[in-house]
Amino acid sequence: MMFSEFFLGIICFLLSRVIGSNVDGNGILHEPFFLIPLGYLFFIIGA
Template sequence: MKILIYILPFIIGASCFIGLSIMGSTINSDGILVEPFFFLIPVGYIFLIIGAFML
């Protein structure tokens, strides 16, 4: 049970990056990149850093 607590931030961080790649992004006709789920990038990194500190 204790190992699950240490692995959980890595799983959440990885799922943020996987979800970001699945949702994808688009480019407008003006050439502007539109990423509706951009918030998943910093959230994923935060969870990976938390997991590294917990180890």
Template structure:
């Protein structure tokens, strides 16, 4: 059995990090101080979605590359 490719490892890592950012946002929560100012870790939302989107793109690239490689090997 071969080990996972670097592309798939990077894709899974990006997806996990993005999910962790969104989970952290929910766990940290938001609060309103005495002056009525909202305090929340809003930056985790776009970072999380960007990481998830990047992981999806890298994963799709890896799958397409693997499929094309298998097709090329099959034609030989």
């Protein structure tokens, strides 16, 4: 059970890195920020 949460944390961080972030023409930043706290949460649960 702990391994799956740890693995989900790794997946969240990898997805946030792969998806990346960009700035549109209006200067608004678009990024999958929600994946970073979820990744830390899964790491804490899996520890």
